[in-house]
Amino acid sequence: MILNFTDMLYALSYALDAVESEFNGIMEGHGKRVAWISACMGRTAGMSRRELIDLTGLAILHDNAVVEFAYHDPAESAPDRKKYVMFEDWDSFRGHCIRGEKRVRLMPFITNPENVILYHHENADGSGPFGKTAENIPPAAQIIHLADTVDVYLHFGRISEKDREQVERFVLGNRGIMFSPRIVDLFMETFDTAMVKSVEEMGVTRSLRSVVPEGVKDFSPKEIQGITDFFAGIVDDKSSFTRDHSVGVARKAEEMARFYGWSEEKAERFRFAGAFHDIGKLVVNNDILEKPGRLTGDEFLEMQNHASQTYKVLSGIRGCEDITEWAANHHEKLDGNGYPRGLTEQQLSFEDRLMACIDVYQALREKRPYKDGLTHSRTIAVMRDMAARRKLDGGIIRDMDRVFGTQTGREVS
Numbered sequence: 001m002i003l004n005f006t007d008m009l010y011a012l013s014y015a016l017d018a019v020e021s022e023f024n025g026i027m028e029g030h031g032k033r034v035a036w037i038s039a040c041m042g043r044t045a046g047m048s049r050r051e052l053i054d055l056t057g058l059a060i061l062h063d064n065a066v067v068e069f070a071y072h073d074p075a076e077s078a079p080d081r082k083k084y085v086m087f088e089d090w091d092s093f094r095g096h097c098i099r100g101e102k103r104v105r106l107m108p109f110i111t112n113p114e115n116v117i118l119y120h121h122e123n124a125d126g127s128g129p130f131g132k133t134a135e136n137i138p139p140a141a142q143i144i145h146l147a148d149t150v151d152v153y154l155h156f157g158r159i160s161e162k163d164r165e166q167v168e169r170f171v172l173g174n175r176g177i178m179f180s181p182r183i184v185d186l187f188m189e190t191f192d193t194a195m196v197k198s199v200e201e202m203g204v205t206r207s208l209r210s211v212v213p214e215g216v217k218d219f220s221p222k223e224i225q226g227i228t229d230f231f232a233g234i235v236d237d238k239s240s241f242t243r244d245h246s247v248g249v250a251r252k253a254e255e256m257a258r259f260y261g262w263s264e265e266k267a268e269r270f271r272f273a274g275a276f277h278d279i280g281k282l283v284v285n286n287d288i289l290e291k292p293g294r295l296t297g298d299e300f301l302e303m304q305n306h307a308s309q310t311y312k313v314l315s316g317i318r319g320c321e322d323i324t325e326w327a328a329n330h331h332e333k334l335d336g337n338g339y340p341r342g343l344t345e346q347q348l349s350f351e352d353r354l355m356a357c358i359d360v361y362q363a364l365r366e367k368r369p370y371k372d373g374l375t376h377s378r379t380i381a382v383m384r385d386m387a388a389r390r391k392l393d394g395g396i397i398r399d400m401d402r403v404f405g406t407q408t409g410r411e412v413s
């Protein structure tokens with residue numbers, strides 16, 4: 001499947017940032033700003049096109065394992081305070097790095113980078129979580145560490161020309177301590193007025209595009225699988241039942257695509273849409289995603305917002321317009337009463353309707369904290385009722401009954 005890898009990372013970093021700011025209050029756009037500082041330093045260092053693409057990708061994904069290492073402090077229950085506090089000890093730092101490294105290996109980077117995420121919190125003098133010193137830390141990890149620190153502590157996204165001095169003082173003051181002299185020199189050579197102005201004037205995404213070459217490639221099914229597994233893992237860490245849901249929808253999307261005899265390429269794209277259909281849930285607050293009881297009106301509206309967020313995220317990937325529609329329209333209903341756009345039967349493509357049916361089928365069959373999973377026949381009965389009320393496509397439900405009914409065997413419901 002042909003995919004613009006850099007576009008995809010920029011688009012998804014928005015969702016990753018949302019998770020990070022929910023859990024540790026980091027400013028929106030952190031991932032991309034770390035990527036921007038890193039990419040500029042990589043360019044100064046004379047990195048090749050391939051190295052630059054990978055460095056940028058790794059920088060965007062440097063905090064891919066955040067949620068599970070933030071701990072919940074029950075004492076902090078006041079609504080204006082974050083319930084999660086990050087990394088109280090080296091153990092959780094190490095856990096964050098190990099898990100992030102393991103997961104990032106799923107991504108089809110070009111240069112097979114190793115241990116960049118693992119050592120992205122190491123200090124040059126050996127005072128970091130794994131006690132590594134500069135000679136044993138990959139240069140990309142050192143660059144990302146500096147970029148990350150500069151952004152977190154000094155709010156790079158907000159600084160103007162007059163704050164440059166403060167940034168420089170901080171970095172120079174840590175020469176040989178947090179950062180190796182080589183990396184500090186590289187930063188000092190890179191960090192100039194143009195770099196600050198670019199973010200101010202063009203925004204961080206356009207700035208990135210102006211420096212980092214595009215990574216457009218025909219990815220193998222295995223590589224695409226790695227990408228979907230990577231993001232499913234992040235969704236899973238945020239909300240425990242969503243991952244199995246996305247994986248289930250993706251698998252069933254592919255099975256239905258095969259049943260309809262679609263081409264390999266289209267089946268793969270449809271599967272991709274299935275895997276990402278609920279990616280917008282990364283932007284929805286966990287208090288709502290995990291609420292055991294019924295949602296209030298406002299909470300329900302925020303929950304519904306996930307479909308628009310899926311659209312927002314995926315529409316940033318050029319060449320994925322079809323996937324974006326299939327994924328983001330999964331809560332639309334034939335009678336026009338679905339969300340987010342209230343599209344009608346005439347406006348919904350066959351693929352849109354199929355994805356909507358698969359989503360309902362998968363959700364009904366799943367066991368959730370608040371409900372048991374239904375049997376296949378019971379699920380089909382509920383869906384037929386929805387078709388009678390012009391919510392779902394009855395023809396597709398008949399087909400799904402054929403495809404999935406035979407797999408589950410005869411059931412007594």
Ligand SMILES: [Fe+2]
Pocket residue numbers: 062063096120121
């Ligand atoms: Fe980190």
Ligand SMILES: [Fe+2]
Pocket residue numbers: 030062063148
């Ligand atoms: Fe970070």
Ligand SMILES: [Fe+2]
Pocket residue numbers: 277278306307330331
């Ligand atoms: Fe959904």
Ligand SMILES: [Fe+2]
Pocket residue numbers: 245249277278359
């Ligand atoms: Fe869903």
